[in-house]
Amino acid sequence: MENYKITTLNDFIILKQKDFPYAKGELSSLLHHIGTAAKMVNKKINKAGLVDIIGRSGEVNIQGENQQKLDVYADEVFISALLSSGECCGVATEENQNEIVFSDTFASKGKYIVCIDPIDGSSNIDFNVSVGTIFSIYRRITQRGEKVRNEDFLQEGSTQVAAGYIVYGSSTMLVYSTGYGVNGFTLDPSIGEFCLSHPDIRTPEDGSIYSINEGNYIHFPEGIKKYIKYCQEKDEESGRPYTLRYIGSLVSDFHRNLIKGGIFMYPENELSPNGKLRLVYECNPIAFIAEQAGGIASDGKQNILNITPSTLHQRSPFYVGSINMVRKTEEFLAWFS
Ligand code: AHG
Ligand code: MN
Ligand code: MN
Numbered sequence: 001m002e003n004y005k006i007t008t009l010n011d012f013i014i015l016k017q018k019d020f021p022y023a024k025g026e027l028s029s030l031l032h033h034i035g036t037a038a039k040m041v042n043k044k045i046n047k048a049g050l051v052d053i054i055g056r057s058g059e060v061n062i063q064g065e066n067q068q069k070l071d072v073y074a075d076e077v078f079i080s081a082l083l084s085s086g087e088c089c090g091v092a093t094e095e096n097q098n099e100i101v102f103s104d105t106f107a108s109k110g111k112y113i114v115c116i117d118p119i120d121g122s123s124n125i126d127f128n129v130s131v132g133t134i135f136s137i138y139r140r141i142t143q144r145g146e147k148v149r150n151e152d153f154l155q156e157g158s159t160q161v162a163a164g165y166i167v168y169g170s171s172t173m174l175v176y177s178t179g180y181g182v183n184g185f186t187l188d189p190s191i192g193e194f195c196l197s198h199p200d201i202r203t204p205e206d207g208s209i210y211s212i213n214e215g216n217y218i219h220f221p222e223g224i225k226k227y228i229k230y231c232q233e234k235d236e237e238s239g240r241p242y243t244l245r246y247i248g249s250l251v252s253d254f255h256r257n258l259i260k261g262g263i264f265m266y267p268e269n270e271l272s273p274n275g276k277l278r279l280v281y282e283c284n285p286i287a288f289i290a291e292q293a294g295g296i297a298s299d300g301k302q303n304i305l306n307i308t309p310s311t312l313h314q315r316s317p318f319y320v321g322s323i324n325m326v327r328k329t330e331e332f333l334a335w336f337s
Contacts, residue, residue: 009035009174009185009194019180026087026111027137027162027178034114034135035194037081038166038174041074041119041133042187045168048125055126062097062313070125071095074118074133088112089140090148092312094281099153099312109144112137112161113152115281115312120165121249130169132251136285137162153312157284157305164289165251175201175255177292182258198259203295207261207322208242211253219269221300223333230332250277254286254320258293263325267300268317275317279309283318296323300333 007015013028020027048070057067075095082088083102089110092099094117102108114137121131139161140152164176172187174194184198210231217225231242245262247253253264268275277283287297287304297304297320304316319329 006188006191006193007196009196012183012185012196016178016180030082030085030087030112030114030137031162031176033081033085033087034078034164035174037078038133038172038194039187039192040077040081041070042166042168042172044070044073045125045131048128061095063094067095068119068122068125070131071119071122078116078118078133078135082114083107086110088114089144090114090152091116092153092280093118094278094313099148099150101148103147108147111139111144113140113148114138115153115285117278117281120251120282121247124247124249129247129249130167130252131249132168132255133166134251134282134285135164136160136281136288150312153280154309156308157279157287160284160288160305163285165255165285167251167255169252169255173197173255175258175289177289179292182289182293201258201293203258203290203293204261204322205294206239206324207257207263208239209245209257209260209262210242210325211244211246211257211262211264212266213246213248214244216267216269216271219271220267221269221333221337223300223336224265224267224329226336227329227332230328250282250286254290257321258290258295261322263319263321263329265329266318272315274315276315277318279304279307279314279316280312283316283320284309286318286320290320294323295321296326298326298330300330 017023017028057069057072059067061067086106087110090101092115117134162178166174175184182201185194186197266275266277290297299317
C-alpha cells in the first residue's frame with residue numbers, strides 16, 4: 001500500500017483560500033473547474049491513438065494553423081467548464097477569433113475572465129510527445145452583470161490574479177500560482193485527483209539548459225546567434241557548454257527548465273517579426289509562473305508582464321527562465337542589435 005500524505009488540489013485551494021481574508025470562494029471554484037476539465041482532456045490524450053482524437057480537424061484556426069482534433073475538443077471542454085463554474089463571464093482562447101461572451105445571467109455576473117491555450121504543442125500529439133494547456137485569470141474591468149468586452153482581455157500581464165498550466169507528459173501535472181508562490185500537483189489516476197507533489201517550486205537563478213529551435217538559426221537576430229555560440233563555448237567556471245533541450249511544446253520545455261534551471265527562447269526572426277508565441281495566453285501566464293518561482297520573462301528588452309496587449313492574438317518575442325540567463329540574453333541582444 002503506497003502511503004503518502006495526500007493533499008488534493010481541492011484541499012490545497014481551500015487551505016490557501018484562508019490566505020485571502022475577503023475570498024468568497026469564487027477563484028477556488030474557478031480553479032476547481034479548470035482541474036476537472038484538465039482531467040477530461042487528460043483522459044482523451046491518454047487514449048489518443050485509440051479514439052478518434054488525433055490528426056487534423058480539417059479546419060484552420062484564426063492563426064491560419066491547421067487545427068488538430070484535440071485542439072477543438074480541449075477548447076470545448078475548457079469553455080464549458082468555465083461557463084459552468086459561474087465565476088467566469090468570458091473566455092479568450094487560441095482557437096477563437098474573438099472573445100467568447102457568456103451571456104447567461106448566472107455567468108454574466110462572474111468576477112473573472114480567462115485566457116487559455118487549450119492545447120499547447122498540439123503538432124506533437126500524433127507522435128506521443130507531451131503537450132499542455134496554459135491558462136491565465138484576470139478580474140474583469142467591466143461591471144458584473146454587463147456583457148464582457150474586449151478590453152477585459154487586454155490587461156497588462158502583471159494584473160493576472162492567477163495563472164497556470166497542465167503538462168500531459170509521462171505523468172500529468174497541474175502547476176499554478178495565485179501570486180503567492182508556485183505549487184505543482186500530479187494526477188493520481190487511481191483516485192482521479194491532482195495531489196500536491198511539488199510544493200513551493202523555486203527556479204534556480206542559473207541553469208545549464210538552453211531551449212530554442214536552432215533550425216531557425218539563420219533567421220535569428222545577431223545577438224541571439226552570438227548568445228547561442230556563447231552557450232556552446234567551453235567555460236568550466238560557468239558550466240558551459242550548456243545542453244540543448246527542445247521538445248517543441250512550450251509547456252514541456254518551460255516546465256523542465258523551471259525545475260532544473262535554464263532558458264527557453266522564441267526570438268523574433270525574419271519569418272515572424274514578433275516571434276511565434278502569443279502574449280495573452282502563452283507568454284503572460286508562463287511569465288507569471290516564472291516570476292512567482294524567482295525567474296523572469298522578457299521580450300528581449302522589457303519584462304513581458306509590463307506589456308499592455310493591443311489585440312488578443314498578438315505575438316511577442318519570448319525569453320523565459322533562470323534570471324541570470326535571461327539577463328545575459330538581453331545583454332547580447334543589446335550589444336549586437
Ligand atoms: P500551439 O500548439 O498552441 O500552437 O503552440 C505551439 C508553440 C509552442 O508550444 C512551442 O514552443 C512552439 O510552438 C514550437 O514552435 P516551432 O515548431 O516553430 O519551434
Ligand atoms: Mn501554444
Ligand atoms: Mn494551442
